[in-house]
Amino acid sequence: xxxxxxxxxxxxxxxxxxxxxxxxxxxxxxxxxxxxxxxxxxxxxxxxxxxxxxxxxxxxxxxxxxxxxxxxxxxxxxxxxxxxxxxxxxxxxxxxxxxxxxxxxxxxxxxxxxxxxxxxxxxxxxxxxxxxxxxxxxxxxxxxxxxxxxxxxxxxxxxxxxxxxxxxxxxxxxxxxxxxxxxxxxxxxxxxxxxxxxxxxxxxxxxxxxxxxxxxxxxxxxxxxxxxxxxxxxxxxxxxxxxxxxxxxxxxxxxxxxxxxxxxxxxxxxxxxxxxxxxxxx
Amino acid sequence: xxxxxxxxxxxxxxxxxxxxxxxxxxxxxxxxxxxxxxxxxxxxxxxxxxxxxxxxxxxxxxxxxxxxxxxxxxxxxxxxxxxxxxxxxxxxxxxxxxxxxxxxxxxxxxxxxxxxxxxxxxxxxxxxxxxxxxxxxxxxxxxxxxxxxxxxxxxxxxxxxxxxxxxxxxxxxxxxxxxxxxxxxxxxxxxxxxxxxxxxxxxxxxxxxxxxxxxxxxxxxxxxxxxxxxxxxxxxxxxxxxxxxxxxxxxxxxxxxxxxxxxxxxxxxxxxxxxxxxxxxxxxxxxxxxxxxxxxxxxxxxxxxxxxxxxxxxxxxxxxxxxxxxxxxx
Numbered sequence: 001x002x003x004x005x006x007x008x009x010x011x012x013x014x015x016x017x018x019x020x021x022x023x024x025x026x027x028x029x030x031x032x033x034x035x036x037x038x039x040x041x042x043x044x045x046x047x048x049x050x051x052x053x054x055x056x057x058x059x060x061x062x063x064x065x066x067x068x069x070x071x072x073x074x075x076x077x078x079x080x081x082x083x084x085x086x087x088x089x090x091x092x093x094x095x096x097x098x099x100x101x102x103x104x105x106x107x108x109x110x111x112x113x114x115x116x117x118x119x120x121x122x123x124x125x126x127x128x129x130x131x132x133x134x135x136x137x138x139x140x141x142x143x144x145x146x147x148x149x150x151x152x153x154x155x156x157x158x159x160x161x162x163x164x165x166x167x168x169x170x171x172x173x174x175x176x177x178x179x180x181x182x183x184x185x186x187x188x189x190x191x192x193x194x195x196x197x198x199x200x201x202x203x204x205x206x207x208x209x210x211x212x213x214x215x216x217x218x219x220x221x222x223x224x225x226x227x228x229x230x231x232x233x234x235x236x237x238x239x240x241x242x243x244x245x246x247x248x249x250x251x252x253x254x255x256x257x258x259x260x261x262x263x264x265x266x267x268x269x270x271x272x273x274x275x276x277x278x279x280x281x282x
Numbered sequence: 283x284x285x286x287x288x289x290x291x292x293x294x295x296x297x298x299x300x301x302x303x304x305x306x307x308x309x310x311x312x313x314x315x316x317x318x319x320x321x322x323x324x325x326x327x328x329x330x331x332x333x334x335x336x337x338x339x340x341x342x343x344x345x346x347x348x349x350x351x352x353x354x355x356x357x358x359x360x361x362x363x364x365x366x367x368x369x370x371x372x373x374x375x376x377x378x379x380x381x382x383x384x385x386x387x388x389x390x391x392x393x394x395x396x397x398x399x400x401x402x403x404x405x406x407x408x409x410x411x412x413x414x415x416x417x418x419x420x421x422x423x424x425x426x427x428x429x430x431x432x433x434x435x436x437x438x439x440x441x442x443x444x445x446x447x448x449x450x451x452x453x454x455x456x457x458x459x460x461x462x463x464x465x466x467x468x469x470x471x472x473x474x475x476x477x478x479x480x481x482x483x484x485x486x487x488x489x490x491x492x493x494x495x496x497x498x499x500x501x502x503x504x505x506x507x508x509x510x511x512x513x514x515x516x517x518x519x520x521x522x523x524x525x526x527x528x529x530x531x532x533x534x535x536x537x538x539x540x541x542x543x544x545x546x547x548x549x550x551x552x553x554x555x556x557x558x559x560x561x562x563x564x565x566x567x568x569x570x571x572x573x574x575x576x577x578x579x580x581x582x583x584x585x586x587x588x589x590x591x592x593x594x595x596x597x598x599x600x601x602x603x604x605x606x607x608x609x610x611x612x
Binding site: 017020024029039087089104109118155182211212236243261 | 329593
């Protein structure tokens with residue numbers, strides 16, 4: 001092959017690759033636009049005050065999503081209340097006490113596995129250890145199942161954020177005689193607070209759309225219920241049930257619910273991002 | 283005089299005592315806090331072992347009843363209580379394979395665009411937009427797939443595939459049958475969208491970690507951008523990219539809601555990608571609350587165990603590879 005022919009071939013390959021890369025990016029962004037666009041188009045029309053003030057209707061009647069919205073808030077609150085303290089403490093151990101210990105290496109590895117483990121397996125686990133022994137589906141079991149998903153997220157971000165705290169701060173605290181626990185709580189937590197809050201927000205964003213772990217723990221409830229020992233409605237499960245139903249009213253409510261969840265999740269991630277952005281500035 | 287001396291002594295001893303007490307309290311708090319954090323770290327281990335133990339104990343009745351045949355039998359009959367996991371396992375693997383076949387090249391090309399071609403000011407917005415795809419809950423993909431994507435495929439892509447590839451001799455069975463809209467191909471395509479941001483963001487991160495000197499040297503001897511990406515960046519970042527792909531695969535294998543909506547829940551092993559099928563997670567999600575009898579429930583938990591074992595292996599391999607590249611970077 002002559003020199004110029006080879007040169008032309010290389011140029012051609014480069015152009016093909018460039019076009020393919022542009023196409024791939026357009027495809028990725030296109031999907032996002034398509035999904036969000038459909039969501040806005042189908043979900044926005046159903047959005048009204050009734051959605052936030054009325055209970056889920058029987059088929060054929062009009063109604064809202066009040067009980068699943070409240071149920072989702074309760075379940076999420078429960079999961080955060082259970083999962084955050086455990087996650088922060090475990091993350092503290094990994095970053096502060098046992099940064100280089102053998103236990104930490106194992107915990108880090110296991111935590112990463114939990115972080116991406118299929119959420120339906122978490123549902124089965126909680127079914128086995130809570131629902132089956134207690135004999136009934138309950139909001140409590142749903143909250144615990146979501147907490148299992150919260151913990152690894154919080155462990156990971158807490159550890160990462162505490163690792164970023166400069167050692168000079170710890171040394172200064174030690175030099176004025178502060179015990180290790182005080183040093184962590186009063187100094188390190190404060191220095192890392194923005195990042196740790198971000199971790200919790202990300203965890204909330206993650207669980208607010210989770211359906212699989214709730215299917216056979218919190219189950220669903222057509223009626224208003226705040227009893228943690230009884231089945232509890234949640235937005236994702238109601239969307240699942242309504243979307244697969246043959247009734248137009250239910251399907252339309254499912255779209256509206258999907259829009260509400262997506263907006264909430266996007267708002268949470270944007271808040272989390274901006275927190276990290278401001279936290280990074282000295 | 284004596285009184286005063288006594289008084290002073292008492293004050294001093296009080297001070298000593300209260301100081302000792304305060305120190306004791308601090309020491310106690312210190313030890314308590316350290317053990318609390320250690321306990322929480324151990325709780326993470328207990329959580330995972332709890333998952334494994336409960337899945338094994340829950341699936342024992344089914345495994346005892348069907349033995350090794352559970353993995354190889356296609357039958358799934360709740361009435362006669364005869365269960366086999368072959369169809370869900372097959373569906374899980376095929377849909378994930380379709381997803382990876384699409385998401386890996388597209389994700390790598392987007393990463394190439396973001397690191398080599400994209401103007402600096404556009405990098406952050408495009409990167410964030412792609413990551414938003416990962417933030418959208420899977421149930422949203424499910425409802426979108428069922429109402430919009432599946433009907434669209436039924437009318438356009440699937441008839442096209444049947445009419446063209448469906449008549450190509452070697453691969454005809456893959457595209458046989460009527461266009462249902464729902465099925466393995468649709469599920470695989472939706473999984474591809476969901477996995478894409480994982481592959482993209484990890485590839486981008488490892489591409490960016492390639493030492494600039496290597497790239498500059500390649501540009502210096504006259505390489506094109508594509509040649510730099512293909513022969514310098516990709517080989518250097520290979521381990522990390524594979525780690526990212528495995529992480530995406532782990533997600534595709536275990537994904538539940540998006541697949542449940544569009545897979546069709548048919549316990550069948552069919553060669554056609556257009557046929558309704560089922561996956562492990564979709565079977566569990568669809569049938570668990572309606573499962574009557576211990577054996578049925580146990581068979582579903584056994585499915586969960588199989589899924590967990592598969593994803594555990596994939597994720598562990600992914601983490602191992604990413605750990606290796608982190609060590610090299612850091």
